[in-house]
Amino acid sequence: MPFLNPGGHNFVGVNLDGWGIVQLAFAIIFTIIVLVLSVVLWRYRNEPIIRMRKVPLAIAATLTLHVYTTLVLIVYPINQYWPCNAEFWIMSIYLPIGIGLFQAQNQLLLRTSRGQQHLLTQDIYRPLPGGKTKRQYYWNAFKLWCQAAREGGYFEGFVAAGIIVQFFVSLIIYVISRKFNAYGIVSHATTEPLCRRGWEWAPSIIWQAVWNYIAGPYLLWKIRMINDIYHWRLQTTIALVLGLPGTPLWLLSVYSDKLSAVNKYWIPAMWFLPALIAWEMIMLCGPLVTVYKNRKAATENSRILAEFRTKKTKGVNPANGSLTTLVTQGSSGRHSMKSLEACLNANGVDFFKFHQFCANKALNGENVLFLEKTIKFKNEWTRFFAVPDCSLEKARMHMYRNAVDIYLKLVNEPTAAYPINVEGKIYMTLKSLFGKAATLIATRRPSAPRSNSNAATPWDVPADPLNATGNDHPLRPILGHSISMDKTNSTTELVTEIEADDLDDPLVGIAIPSGFDQMCFDEAMASVKNMLWQQPWQDFMNSRRESTVSTS
Numbered sequence: 001m002p003f004l005n006p007g008g009h010n011f012v013g014v015n016l017d018g019w020g021i022v023q024l025a026f027a028i029i030f031t032i033i034v035l036v037l038s039v040v041l042w043r044y045r046n047e048p049i050i051r052m053r054k055v056p057l058a059i060a061a062t063l064t065l066h067v068y069t070t071l072v073l074i075v076y077p078i079n080q081y082w083p084c085n086a087e088f089w090i091m092s093i094y095l096p097i098g099i100g101l102f103q104a105q106n107q108l109l110l111r112t113s114r115g116q117q118h119l120l121t122q123d124i125y126r127p128l129p130g131g132k133t134k135r136q137y138y139w140n141a142f143k144l145w146c147q148a149a150r151e152g153g154y155f156e157g158f159v160a161a162g163i164i165v166q167f168f169v170s171l172i173i174y175v176i177s178r179k180f181n182a183y184g185i186v187s188h189a190t191t192e193p194l195c196r197r198g199w200e201w202a203p204s205i206i207w208q209a210v211w212n213y214i215a216g217p218y219l220l221w222k223i224r225m226i227n228d229i230y231h232w233r234l235q236t237t238i239a240l241v242l243g244l245p246g247t248p249l250w251l252l253s254v255y256s257d258k259l260s261a262v263n264k265y266w267i268p269a270m271w272f273l274p275a276l277i278a279w280e281m282i283m284l285c286g287p288l289v290t291v292y293k294n295r296k297a298a299t300e301n302s303r304i305l306a307e308f309r310t311k312k313t314k315g316v317n318p319a320n321g322s323l324t325t326l327v328t329q330g331s332s333g334r335h336s337m338k339s340l341e342a343c344l345n346a347n348g349v350d351f352f353k354f355h356q357f358c359a360n361k362a363l364n365g366e367n368v369l370f371l372e373k374t375i376k377f378k379n380e381w382t383r384f385f386a387v388p389d390c391s392l393e394k395a396r397m398h399m400y401r402n403a404v405d406i407y408l409k410l411v412n413e414p415t416a417a418y419p420i421n422v423e424g425k426i427y428m429t430l431k432s433l434f435g436k437a438a439t440l441i442a443t444r445r446p447s448a449p450r451s452n453s454n455a456a457t458p459w460d461v462p463a464d465p466l467n468a469t470g471n472d473h474p475l476r477p478i479l480g481h482s483i484s485m486d487k488t489n490s491t492t493e494l495v496t497e498i499e500a501d502d503l504d505d506p507l508v509g510i511a512i513p514s515g516f517d518q519m520c521f522d523e524a525m526a527s528v529k530n531m532l533w534q535q536p537w538q539d540f541m542n543s544r545r546e547s548t549v550s551t552s
Contacts, residue, residue, distance in 0.1 A: 008264025020077035061101035084195035092170035
């Protein structure tokens with residue numbers, strides 16, 4: 001059997017020569033690889049470090065493009081059994097829609113970068129749909145979706161609208177053209193090779209041109225200044241550049257006879273294959289590589305946290321440097337945890353620069369913001385309860401509100417724009433403390449901002465709750481529980497609830513859990529701090545060292 005059939009792709013019989021078998025084998029092997037990678041990526045879809053890539057969208061784009069890739073690979077072997085009608089629908093639906101989904105997935109880098117910039121300047125959370133009836137709930141959910149689409153720049157909506165338009169335009173062309181059916185009203189029935197030429201293919205060409213030569217270069221221009229440590233911009237750039245040659249080469253192969261000899265063995269649609277294969281691998285392997293690196297770093301984090309919890313259980317104060325000692329041991333050549341802690345506690349110029357680095361390059365500025373807020377929370381707790389004759393009820397109420405605010409905006413997955421990455425056990429512990437309160441706040445439309453209140457959290461009490469009156473929502477004890485504070489070794493419960501003296505307060509009547517104390521965020525802080533130390537802090541310090549050497 002010859003490797004190449006002399007007739008090639010001539011719409012006569014089948015081509016089970018060497019080249020045809022190679023294409024079939026490659027289609028099968030590549031399909032298995034794509035499916036396995038898709039399953040693995042779907043398994044890790046909830047990993048916070050890749051959640052910003054919208055794994056469902058990436059898999060949808062990959063599988064749509066892969067259908068086209070597979071069909072193109074089997075065109076040569078099946079030869080005459082590949083009708084013009086099928087190619088029209090594949091070119092008009094699968095390829096344009098796949099490219100549209102791919103471009104929608106690509107623009108997530110730009111949206112994430114912009115979102116991190118907003119996180120530096122805005123103190124907000126995502127509301128949840130609420131309502132007394134299902135009708136109100138779904139209406140509120142629709143309004144929140146519209147708001148999210150508006151904030152996202154309507155890109156995904158534009159893709160959805162384009163897909164719908166493309167489908168109906170293709171359907172109309174298919175119905176009225178005699179090339180595809182006998183009841184058409186325009187064009188004429190023709191041979192299989194000539195069927196693949198004509199105005200009927202214009203919408204597919206225009207759609208590809210819009211994505212590859214307008215949306216693609218525009219996105220490349222907008223992300224040119226992003227320099228993330230995950231090489232996401234590099235992956236996006238490679239993918240978009242690889243997509244540029246496909247359409248011109250396809251047009252040249254279809255409408256020029258100069259490549260007729262090549263077309264016998266390399267059909268015109270195969271000019272899209274190099275880009276399509278690269279796109280699929282980038283969308284699947286890029287996030288998986290990030291997960292692998294993060295899991296590798298998390299292995300050491302888990303060991304450190306286990307020792308940290310052991311020392312804490314034995315009564316060792318977590319703030320006494322034991323965690324720093326654990327982390328810095330065996331870390332030769334790496335910047336110490338002590339240097340990171342000094343930066344965080346100082347909250348000065350270096351902290352600001354590190355926060356900027358995490359937001360712009362590591363794309364995880366929420367972790368630094370979380371540490372900043374929790375450090376302030378602990379310091380404020382110490383200051384309030386150190387005041388002589390302070391009202392324990394008011395101080396505890398004020399600190400609980402602050403803690404809920406941190407949880408709502410930086411921890412709770414449904415409401416935080418960029419939730420921190422913590423272990424499931426830690427997350428569930430925080431959810432048991434603040435989940436109910438956060439849901440009450442997020443499902444209730446915020447009232448108009450008051451004086452002495454945060455516009456993003458209008459339930460906040462005045463700046464000094466110890467001397468405040470009016471809007472301070474005092475606490476009262478629940479009958480049957482004693483009131484005390486764990487200032488020494490006492491572990492007596494303090495369970496309090498907010499009095500219903502202000503109906504605008506969404507936390508009216510909620511009980512403050514007895515497990516709420518100054519150390520409620522300690523394990524989450526340790527986890528986030530170690531994650532920052534593993535890569536972002538090392539990259540930040542190395543970049544500073546390199547800039548110092550280059551300027552000296």
